[in-house]
Amino acid sequence: MMKKINCILVFLLLAVACKQPSTEKKHISAKTGAAEIRYAKGFSIDYYDAYKLISIYTGEGKSHDTMQYVLLPKGSKAPAGYAKAQLIHIPVKKLIATSSMHVALADFAGAADAITGLGSLQYVSSAQVRKNIVAGKVKEVGIDGTMNDEMLISMKPDLVMVMGNPDAKFSKYETLTSAGVPVMLNSEWLETTPLGRAEWVKLMAALMDQENLVNEKFDTVEKEYKKLAQLGKTAKHKPTLVNGMPYKGTWYVPDGDSYMVQFFKDAGTTYKWGNVHGKGSLPLNFETVAPEALKADFWLSPGNVNSKKEINAIDARYAYFKPFKTGTVFNNNKRTNDLGSNDFWESGAVNPHLVLGDLIRILHPELLPGRELVYYQKLN
C-alpha cells in the first residue's frame, strides 16, 4: 500500500516538474512589434497579438531591473508568464495623475477626460481638466505620504500614475496594488533630453489606445524641434547665461545631464556647466556662480518672480548682475494661471519645440523675428 502511495507521489512530482517549463513559456501570442522609441531611455513598449507590454527601466541603459505592465482589453484573459507584472485594462478610462507631467501626457494623447483623480487640484493648467474639476468630476487624492489609499481604492481607477523611478521603494504602494489598483512609476524626469521627456507621450498613447494620433503629433513636435535646433546651433554668436536663483546661499544650476542644458545647447548658447555630468543639477554656493552671473548676457528662470523689483526685494545683490542691468532677465512663468500653476511644467514638457522656440527668440532675436513668446516673459 505504502509503495503505491509513493509511486503516486513520485508520479505527481514528475507531473508537476514536467509542467514547470510550460508555464515558463511566456508568450502565448506572438510578438508583433515594438513601439519606436527614439529619444527616451526610461521605457519600452512591446506589442503582442493579444496584449501590450510596457517596461520601465532605471535611469540609464536597459538594466535588467525593470517594472513590467501588461496592457490588455477589459475582459480578456491575462497572459501567463508575467507573475511580477501588473495588469492594466486598456483603454484606461479612469486615470489618477499625481504630477503636472501626467496631466500633460494625457492632454497630449487627447485623453484629459480620463483623469478622475489628481494629487492636488491646484497645480493644473489643462483647460479640459480644470473644467472637469469645476464640474466635480475630478477628486483630490493627495501625493506621496498623504495619498488617501482608501479613497483611491474606492474610486476603482484603471491606473494610478506616480512619480519615481524603479529604484525607489515600491512597497509604499503595496496597499494599492494588493487591492488590485495598478500603480505605474513614471520616471520621465530622469530623461536627459527635452525630446526624451516628451517622448513619454508614447507610453500614454499605449495606455489610451491612441498610438496613431500621438505618433503623428509627436513626429510634428520632433520635426519642428530639430528644425529649430539646427537654427540655434548654427548661430554665430553664442551668448552666455545663468539659470535659476540662489536660495539660502546655494544656487542649484542645471548640469550636462539636465534636459534644460540640452535646451541651452540646442538654442546656441555658451553654458558654463554644460559639460559637468552629475545628477541633473549642481548645488553650488553663491560665490561660485556670482562671477558668471555678473557678466552673463542672459538670466533665465529666476524663480517665482514677476518683475525685476521683486528680484531686488529678494536680495539687492542680484541687481548687480549684468542681465538685470541690461534688461535681459526672462522668466518661464508667462503661462501661470490664477491658481499659481505654471504651464511650463505641464504642456511645456510635451511641447519642447515651443520652449526651444522661445529660447531662440530670446537669445537670438534676429533668427526668429516676430515670433511671440509662449512660456517665457521678459521681466521689467
Next chain:
Amino acid sequence: MNKLKISVLLAIIFAAFLLDVALGSIHIPVRDVLKILFTADKMDEGWIYIIEKIRLPKAMTAVLVGCGLSVSGLQMQTLFRNPLAGPSVLGITAGASLGVALVMLSAGTITSLYTIKELGISGSWLIIVASSLGAALIMVIIVSISSSLKDNVIVLIIGVMIGNITLSVISIWQYFSSPELIKDYLMWTFGSLGGVTGEQLILLAIVVAMGLLISFFSSKLLDALLLGDNYARSMGLTVQRARLLIIGSTSLLAGGITAFCGPIGFIGIAVPHLARALFNTSSHRVLIPACCLIGTALMLICDIVAQLPGSQTVLPINVITALVGSPVVIWIIAGPTKLRGF
C-alpha cells in the same frame, strides 16, 4: 589674567574674521583681499563683488549672531537656573518658525499673500516680518503666563510645551504641503548667514545692539537672580520686572536673529558654559562680554568650516555649529575645569 584672555580672544576673532573673508570657493589671494578691503585699487569686478557683497556681510552677520545668541542663552540659563536652557527652550525659535512656515508653506496659494505683497512687503522682508511676528506672539503668551506664575521652572516647562505645540502645528502644515514648499522651509531651518545684506544687515545690527544693551544694563539683576528669587527680593529687586526685562531682551535677540538667519542651534546653550569655564566667574559683568567674544569667535570658525574652502558647495551652518561645537563643550565640561555657576 582676564585681560590676557580677552586679548587672546580678540586676536582669535580678528584672525577668524580675516580668514572668513579670505577663504571660499573662489580662490582670491589674501593680499588681494586686503587690497579690496582697505584700498581703492582697481581689481577684478567679480572679486570685489564676492568680497564686498558676499563674504563681508556674511562675516558681519556671523559676529552679530555669535554675540546675540550667546548672550540670550546666558540670560536664559541664569533666569531659569538651568544649564540646559537656551533661546530655543522658551518656544521663541518655534514661534519664529511658525511665522516662516505660514509664509513659505502657503506661498503662492492664498490670496492673502497677494495682499501682503500689495502692502509693499515682499521677498526676504516678508519672511523676516512673519518670523518676528511669530516670535513676538509666542513671547507675549509666555510673558502673560509668567506674570501670574511665581516659579521660574514652571515658566520654563510651559515654554517648552508651547514650543512643542507650535512645532506640531508646523508639522501638520508640512504634511499637507507640496514637496517643493517643504523643501524651501526645510532649507530655512538649516540656518544661513549668507542672506543678510544691506539694509537687513543694518536692521539686524540695531536689533542685536538693543538686545545687548538691555542685557548689559541688567547684568546686576542677573547676578542677584543667580542667588535665588528670595535673595534678589531682599536686595530690593522687583523680581517680576527683572524677569520681564530679561525675557524681553532674550526674545529680541533670539527672535531677531532667527528671523534673519533661521534657527541656529547650539551656540546659545554652549557658549555660556565655555565663558564660565574660561573666565571662572559667575559675574554677569564679565560673562556677558565674554559670551560676546567667545560666541563671535566660534560662529566665525563655524562659518569658515561650513564654506568648505576650496570646494564649490557650502554646508548648512546649523550642521556645523553642533558638529564643531559639541565636542568642544564636552571637552571643557568634562575636563579639569568644572561646570560652574549653578
